[in-house]
Amino acid sequence: MNLDRLAESLREYLGTTRKHTIKNIVGIFDEKGTNPSFGEDAAIIEHGDEALLLAADGIWDKLMRADPEWSGYCSVLVNVHDIAAMGGRPLGMVDVFSSNSDEITRKVLKGMKDGIDKFGVPVVGGHVHPDTPYAALDVAILGIAKKDCIIYSSTARPGDDIVLAIDLDGRVHPSCDLNWDSTYLKDASIVRWQVASMVELAEKKLLTAGKDVSNPGIIGTLGMLLEVSGVGADVYLDLMPKPDGVTMDHWLKMYPGMGFIVTCKPENTDKVIGVYNDHKLNASKIGKVVPARRLDLVRGTERATVFDFTKHEITGLGPARGRCNSL
Amino acid sequence: MNLDRLAESLREYLGTTRKHTIKNIVGIFDEKGTNPSFGEDAAIIEHGDEALLLAADGIWDKLMRADPEWSGYCSVLVNVHDIAAMGGRPLGMVDVFSSNSDEITRKVLKGMKDGIDKFGVPVVGGHVHPDTPYAALDVAILGIAKKDCIIYSSTARPGDDIVLAIDLDGRVHPSCDLNWDSTYLKDASIVRWQVASMVELAEKKLLTAGKDVSNPGIIGTLGMLLEVSGVGADVYLDLMPKPDGVTMDHWLKMYPGMGFIVTCKPENTDKVIGVYNDHKLNASKIGKVVPARRLDLVRGTERATVFDFTKHEITGLGPARGRCNSL
CATH class of the missing domain: 3.30.1330.10 (PurM-like, N-terminal domain)
Known part of the structure; x- marks a missing residue:
């Protein structure tokens, strides 16, 4: 698929566009300083x-x-x-x-x-x-x-590397074309060990931000992370891990049962990938966080913008929303 | 209304009968020792x-x-x-x-x-x-x-008094005939102080069991408490507080915005009522917990059984279900 068309297809994907409503909801609850953690998982x-x-x-x-x-x-x-x-x-x-x-x-x-x-x-x-x-x-x-070991969505910074951790050993779910299922047929001990990767990364403080890949797919979820962090990204499609037999457009819209998109300082990227690999997850650097507030797909010498956050909103929450509630 | 007809009407009330499904749900989750706290609020x-x-x-x-x-x-x-x-x-x-x-x-x-x-x-x-x-x-x-100050549903014992705390200063809600609304038009400070009565009673350890009155109404909610406690009760209708202009049958099916049904040792009944009164709630002793597994309404010399727990089930959970989960 042409890169511009792929970018447009991802931007218009319903799994992402239905997140627009969040802003209106949050606007109501936030009015009197209840300081909710909207924008976080x-x-x-x-x-x-x-x-x-x-x-x-x-x-x-x-x-x-x-x-x-x-x-x-x-x-x-x-x-x-x-x-x-x-x-x-x-x-x-x-x-x-x-x-x-x-x-x-x-x-x-x-x-x-x-x-x-x-x-x-x-x-x-x-x-x-x-x-x-x-x-x-x-x-x-x-x-x-632990209070000092929380992974937030809103704390990615320009210069960070973007790492995708995912389990490529799976299947397109028979009853839902948009679900990449890597857990249902897999042993519980492996699945639990994969999930535990995030606790290890949190407690070793190796990440600057992170989310699980949810309904908006890999690019939509990264877009939400960038939006609340007030930054942008270049995503290198040539580095994107992808199972065989699934097109890139399809893959980038799928909800993977086990997938995390995280950011880290470049000096920690190898360690982050190492932790994921130890936890039986595929992990690759797929991009860089940039100061410009847009998410670009890069393939060879081509470039196309999926989200220009100065014009498009995903959740509409904007950067640096309230992060936590004290007792 | 004739007491037998009132008992039958309460037994057949949809707000209560739709709780029957709970048993089937719990049966599934409980199978492998996950020890859920079903039956508690x-x-x-x-x-x-x-x-x-x-x-x-x-x-x-x-x-x-x-x-x-x-x-x-x-x-x-x-x-x-x-x-x-x-x-x-x-x-x-x-x-x-x-x-x-x-x-x-x-x-x-x-x-x-x-x-x-x-x-x-x-x-x-x-x-x-x-x-x-x-x-x-x-x-x-x-x-x-506090771990040692929790009010359970399943711990009422024969000989306990039954106390109903409720706010009679309210209205039948204009859009729902079965809601007794005492909170919407009331000052927030009073409503919060009413809710706080339960923390004070818990921390003073004055109750043996308790629930908030929910959709099944006063009698249906008490029935759920008795069922999981493995006991029964006599409820004295002559002692039942009730707002003017509402029939007893209607009142006993209503969901009150602010209502608690609790049990306590007889020596603590006056203290319990005192705490509720301090917290701006009407409170009265309305019955006694008995060993026989049935909930009877008593009016003067008349008596009628609403629930015979050896035949009727509300939640079907039975007595002494799992009470808590440790980390």
Whole structure:
């Protein structure tokens, strides 16, 4: 695909454009100094030397209609990753599940149970609506981290390297073309060890910023990180790891079950890649953080802008939003 | 209303019968020793000398369709009460909000903001689906309590007195006949002081068990407490506080914005009522815990059974379910 067309395709991707609403929501809650951690994967509540991490994620209704069992599994997967992305350890989850049929209930719960068994994080409580006209699954997770070892989204700085960690040993999920599934068929011990890479990187303080790759895909997620950090990036497509048999356009829009996009000082890049490799993840430097507020794709001598943050908004949160809440 | 008919009406009330599904859900999650705190208002995760409390509540879709703004407000109200019911202090909330129109979004967020301002608990993060075919709002809350001062649902014992604390100074909510609203029009300082009654009772260790009165109403909520405690009760209707202009059948099915049903040793009953009165809540002894596993209504010399727990299930969780999770 022509680089300009690829950039445009990524910019217009629904997984990214639906993040626009966040700004309006945050605007309402932030008015009276409640200082929320919007823009981060989890909210941070400081507590002594520790930080309590609280996150919530809902299953996109398109996915629920396509595959309730996979939706149940993903509800665990995405929440565990929200805590991992901050460098935290997950403690437990609660769910609110609304169902319109016994069959959907059975499938969703089967998927959630598979996720719990895979990632080893318990569902400790929740709420169920057995009689709604729709099926919806929302899960919240509590995690914990050392207060001085948190990985933020908003702290990438010009000159940092950008590293993508991902598991290329996977499959396009049979019921969702936009899911790169590398966890469902893999042994729980490997999957948990992959997730634990982020705690090690956090506690060794090797990163300047990071996120788990979520619905907006690799480029959309990086865009969100850059937007809240108030910086830009050059992404080198020639360095982008990609499984065989998937086009670059498709790949860059996929939600990978196990993927992290992080930034680090150049002197730490090899160490960061080393930690990921030890944790059985593919990891590569894929770009550089730059002061200019735009995300460019670079391929050989070609260059195309996906996001010009002076004109386009993803979340619209802008740089340096409130970072944490004290007790 | 004839006492037998009242008992039957309460037993068949949808707010209570829809709790039946809980058993099936818990059965799935509990299989491999994840030891969840189902049956309690919040899940307990022990952490040093403290207990982290994690709860989630979703807005019933009937309420969302009737009044999105009131739904937004109630999402905060119910979560704050889940933490209060355990004797905890709320720290922060996260929400997952799915919306199918800008108007509903605006109303729900207005209601949530009113709730945040009223109860003083921030929304620290969340997730938004701006494009779902339905509107749904699920909120999770994190709270904290001293580990040895938690109020459980499952610890009522025969011989205990049953105390109802409630604010009679309120109104039937204009858009929901089953909501007794005593908080929306009241000053935030009074409402917060009412909620704080539960922390004082917890830290003075004056209660044997307790819950906030939720959708199943006063009798349905007490029934859930008795069921997980493995006991029964006589409830004296002549002692039941009730606002003027509302029938007893209607009153006992209402969700009061501010209501707690608790048990205590008879020697502490006056102290418990005193703490509630200090906190500007009406409080009365309304019954006794008995060993027989049934909830009876008593009026003068009449008696009628609402729940016979050897035959009827509310949550189906049975007595003495797992109580807490250690780190």
